[in-house]
Amino acid sequence: MSSVPVPPPKCLLKPMVVPFRHMFGPGPSNVPPRILQAGANPVIGHMHPEIFEIMNDIKSGIQYMFQTQNRVTLAVSGTGHTAMECAIFNAVEPGEGVLTAVNGIWGERAADMAERIGGFLTNEEIEQALAKHRPALFFLAHGESSTGVLHPLDGIGQLCHKYNCLFLVDSVASMGGAPLHMDQQGIDILYTGSQKVLNAPPGTAPISFSERACQKIFNRRTKPVSFFLDLKWLSNYWGCDGKPSRVYHHTGPVTAFYSLRESLAVLVEEGLEKSWERHKEVAEYFHTSLESMGLHLFVKEKKARLPTVTTIVAPTGYDWKDITSYIMKTHNIEISGGLGPSVGLVLRVGLMGCNSSKAHVDMLLAALKDALKHCHENKL
Amino acid sequence: MSSVPVPPPKCLLKPMVVPFRHMFGPGPSNVPPRILQAGANPVIGHMHPEIFEIMNDIKSGIQYMFQTQNRVTLAVSGTGHTAMECAIFNAVEPGEGVLTAVNGIWGERAADMAERIGGFLTNEEIEQALAKHRPALFFLAHGESSTGVLHPLDGIGQLCHKYNCLFLVDSVASMGGAPLHMDQQGIDILYTGSQKVLNAPPGTAPISFSERACQKIFNRRTKPVSFFLDLKWLSNYWGCDGKPSRVYHHTGPVTAFYSLRESLAVLVEEGLEKSWERHKEVAEYFHTSLESMGLHLFVKEKKARLPTVTTIVAPTGYDWKDITSYIMKTHNIEISGGLGPSVGLVLRVGLMGCNSSKAHVDMLLAALKDALKHCHENKL
Numbered sequence: 001m002s003s004v005p006v007p008p009p010k011c012l013l014k015p016m017v018v019p020f021r022h023m024f025g026p027g028p029s030n031v032p033p034r035i036l037q038a039g040a041n042p043v044i045g046h047m048h049p050e051i052f053e054i055m056n057d058i059k060s061g062i063q064y065m066f067q068t069q070n071r072v073t074l075a076v077s078g079t080g081h082t083a084m085e086c087a088i089f090n091a092v093e094p095g096e097g098v099l100t101a102v103n104g105i106w107g108e109r110a111a112d113m114a115e116r117i118g119g120f121l122t123n124e125e126i127e128q129a130l131a132k133h134r135p136a137l138f139f140l141a142h143g144e145s146s147t148g149v150l151h152p153l154d155g156i157g158q159l160c161h162k163y164n165c166l167f168l169v170d171s172v173a174s175m176g177g178a179p180l181h182m183d184q185q186g187i188d189i190l191y192t193g194s195q196k197v198l199n200a201p202p203g204t205a206p207i208s209f210s211e212r213a214c215q216k217i218f219n220r221r222t223k224p225v226s227f228f229l230d231l232k233w234l235s236n237y238w239g240c241d242g243k244p245s246r247v248y249h250h251t252g253p254v255t256a257f258y259s260l261r262e263s264l265a266v267l268v269e270e271g272l273e274k275s276w277e278r279h280k281e282v283a284e285y286f287h288t289s290l291e292s293m294g295l296h297l298f299v300k301e302k303k304a305r306l307p308t309v310t311t312i313v314a315p316t317g318y319d320w321k322d323i324t325s326y327i328m329k330t331h332n333i334e335i336s337g338g339l340g341p342s343v344g345l346v347l348r349v350g351l352m353g354c355n356s357s358k359a360h361v362d363m364l365l366a367a368l369k370d371a372l373k374h375c376h377e378n379k380l
Numbered sequence: 381m382s383s384v385p386v387p388p389p390k391c392l393l394k395p396m397v398v399p400f401r402h403m404f405g406p407g408p409s410n411v412p413p414r415i416l417q418a419g420a421n422p423v424i425g426h427m428h429p430e431i432f433e434i435m436n437d438i439k440s441g442i443q444y445m446f447q448t449q450n451r452v453t454l455a456v457s458g459t460g461h462t463a464m465e466c467a468i469f470n471a472v473e474p475g476e477g478v479l480t481a482v483n484g485i486w487g488e489r490a491a492d493m494a495e496r497i498g499g500f501l502t503n504e505e506i507e508q509a510l511a512k513h514r515p516a517l518f519f520l521a522h523g524e525s526s527t528g529v530l531h532p533l534d535g536i537g538q539l540c541h542k543y544n545c546l547f548l549v550d551s552v553a554s555m556g557g558a559p560l561h562m563d564q565q566g567i568d569i570l571y572t573g574s575q576k577v578l579n580a581p582p583g584t585a586p587i588s589f590s591e592r593a594c595q596k597i598f599n600r601r602t603k604p605v606s607f608f609l610d611l612k613w614l615s616n617y618w619g620c621d622g623k624p625s626r627v628y629h630h631t632g633p634v635t636a637f638y639s640l641r642e643s644l645a646v647l648v649e650e651g652l653e654k655s656w657e658r659h660k661e662v663a664e665y666f667h668t669s670l671e672s673m674g675l676h677l678f679v680k681e682k683k684a685r686l687p688t689v690t691t692i693v694a695p696t697g698y699d700w701k702d703i704t705s706y707i708m709k710t711h712n713i714e715i716s717g718g719l720g721p722s723v724g725l726v727l728r729v730g731l732m733g734c735n736s737s738k739a740h741v742d743m744l745l746a747a748l749k750d751a752l753k754h755c756h757e758n759k760l
Contacts (some may be wrong), residue, residue: 004652005564006447009440012648016437016641018421019430028631031423039635040420041398043411043581045714050399057396060389067386077583078458081608081630089605184385195631201423203457203583203633225469225605228461248719250461251408251575253583255419256636261396268392272384334425339628 021328022355024364025336026145026173026309028195028202029352031259035200038262039255046252054261055238055252061264062206065175065272066190068182073208074238075260076191076229077253080172083191083205086229087168090209090217091137091189099135099165101126101151120151120304123159130163136216137166143174146339148299148311148348150178157186166213172196175206176267177279177308177352188213194256197275197308199353200263203256209235266353282356283307286349289365293372298346308356311338311346315372320347322375323368330374331367401708402735404744405716406525406553406689408575408582409732411639415580418642419635426632434641435618435632441644442586445555445652446570448562453588454618455640456571456609457633460552463571463585466609467548470589470597471517471569479515479545481506481531500531500684503539510543516596517546523554526719528679528691528728530558537566546593552576555586556647557659557688557732568593574636577655577688579733580643583636646733656687662736663687666729669745673752678726688736691718691726695752700727702755703748710754711747 023030044051055074062073076083092098101121130138138160142151153169160167166188171180176197182190188210195202209217209231217231224230228250235241237249267275287297287305290312298311314320320337324347327333338346351360403410424431435454442453456463472478481501510518518540522531533549540547546568551560556577562570568590575582589597589611597611604610608630615621617629647655667677667685670692678691694700700717704727707713718726731740 004444004447005561006444006449008444008648008651009437011437012441012641012645016418016421016434016638016645017430018424018434018638020422021424021428023423023425025425028423028426028634031635036420036422036635038396040416041396042400042416043403043408043575044398044401045403045405046408046582048401048714050397054396054398057389057391061392064384064386064388067384069386078462078608079631079633082458085606085608181385193631195423201633201635202426202631203636226465228458228465251459251573251582253459253581253636254408255411255416255581255639256583256633258396258398259635261392265392265396268388271388334428 020332022333022363024349024351024355024360025334026348026350027193027352029199029350029355031199031201032354035259035262035266039201039259041255041258043254046254047246047248051252051254051257052239052246054257058257058261058264059238061261061268062208065206065264065267066182066208067180067184068208070182070208070210072214072231072235072240074234074240075257076205076207076234077250078205079202080191080193080205082229083193083207084170085226086207086231087189087191088137089224089226089229090231091166091168091213093220093222096136097133098137098139099129099133101138101140120149123155126156127159130159130165134163135165137168139168139170141170142180143171143178143306143308145173145306145309145348146342148306148309148346149304150174150306153180153185153187157188161186161212166216173309174306176272176275177356178306179276182208194260194263197279197353198260198263198267200259201256203253204260279307279356282351282358282361283310285358286310286351286361289361293365293369308352309348309350311342311348314344314346317377318372318375319377320344323347323371326371326375327367330370333364333367400712402713402743404729404731404735404740405714406728406730407573407732409579409730409735411579411581412734415639415642415646419581419639421635421638423634426634427626427628431632431634431637432619432626434637438637438641438644439618441641441648442588445586445644445647446562446588447560447564448588450562450588450590452594452611452615452620454614454620455637456585456587456614457630458585459582460571460573460585462609463587464550465606466587466611467569467571468517469604469606469609470611471546471548471593473600473602476516477513478517478519479509479513481518481520500529503535506536507539510539510545514543515545517548519548519550521550522560523551523558523686523688525553525686525689525728526722528686528689528726529684530554530686533560533565533567537568541566541592546596553689554686556652556655557736558686559656562588574640574643577659577733578640578643578647580639581636583633584640659687659736662731662738662741663690665738666690666731666741669741673745673749688732689728689730691722691728694724694726697757698752698755699757700724703727703751706751706755707747710750713744713747
């Protein structure tokens, strides 16, 4: 018997303790018991016919949620970041340009570009940039959870195509909570995450590619840098390439697929339009209530407000960290501060999927009022 | 209300059906109820103190399992392939060479190199190749699940270091089931998956980096191609870089972390050496029984046999697919055919973690005997 110089860690002999929290930050959101329990089904093989059926159901659910007929529609085995890399790695070849609409951290992260926050671009600005830079890909975050902005999408796909450019949209924070029509809006690549409106655990990321995107990707001169995210392999594994059999690519996270399927079933049961309407109504109720409390919304223009993630101007006379800590400690509720360019400027509240209800708004408003009573800065 | 031209899919209105299977293929393995249920705990934030504690427990568990003191030890949010890419993307800069020991599909996939199966390399062969090619990284699969070979590791790390090369080991199929001492054996980067001996669902991949590897990686001239797998970010997120606070990198798959922690707790409770011994004993019992049935093992040399995944020479007079199908249909047991270079040549049986017991061997032998009775080829 070989010796083990590194002894067994005692911490693992203690039971794991996971508290319940109201997850009203920008994500992950709460996961309802039926979705958690779906993920606790037994593991089957990543190549068994039953998992292919579940994957086919997921494809159908994503096509519905994205409002697309794209055959290359699947879920990446990873979080939203993985989907972002899947999009960029596959769609761009060395030497080609990517143009990024930098309206918050997600735009920033996609390109390491300079900051520009709290607003959105006009289609005229976008066209000027397309004409000037002639990129292969134009990236836009539909819902910028760092700033709370919902970017309009109409007409941009058509502009991109005029300049022979693919239109890539990040809808991680908005999908299912705000109207989006992938095919009608000429979006070439669209992705989201599982842990926001869908209310599934983080770990899978729905993504879809238009025929135009596939034409480019499947005729690349070079291989994408990532084997794991190579769309030729992924689309075969997901049965999107019309080939009679699927070849082993990677061991799919089957239990995460179970949860994702269940979360899509919940969306289908409610209906996409009803989900959009509900998020809108609840957000408006929330925003009006905040303003009547004397708080200010970071996004001034009403129609530019993301219905899923609200940014509140950090109230003066308070350290925002005191507010978030107090609400967590006293009310067991997570809300968060800013991210990237909005750090220190805002409080961020996410009400997504099952959390988007007036009852949850009322719970949160009570907690906020309580925090504002108790967290005054007395440092002068 | 916006219209939705793509209607809701009816398939998602049906309940999901997941059968129970005995998962005796090369992975994923069965997941015990306590690990499945751990994964059904409520979702908390990926930056909450409780998840950092769970991640710290995971780190300690991986250090024990890998037998390493490396501070940069963590779990990648993805499957074994993601960990493979994490290792290569971080450790290799453009223009540097990777030398791959091709003894099966895992070696093959790491480098798209020519085939060479069913055996292993001598340290003399490895030294010759290191001296000739002067690679920055040498890749070796400890457990080649495509061929059933356990590759010896002693002395190779030292050879690599003599030639100023990092030693990268894939232990996806072997970890926890066969002795390995990362520090003693001079392994610079080591990774495994969650779904084999650990018996957790697929979706997380333990990985560790030696100080020598970190020296190279943290002093790169260029950024790694993947932001998601950039070790600078990952090691901060996992609290490995000594910095006082962790910065948001990606939304960790927290429920997958719960399951991974629970699976490491099971390993700690049994003890690593006992787990190695059990897998060895059960494999020897299995191999002897197979030979007494008149079947032949694909790996002739006893000490080169992987204790977790056994390759059986596909018996003559049978189509191997008839055997695997029959066993699945009649006995609800998954075993599999070959993979990559071993397709058509072998049957592959995995007995990993909780499935490594004599009772499971007996169950499987009965199924195999039954299949051999019923699946004779009558095509002449």
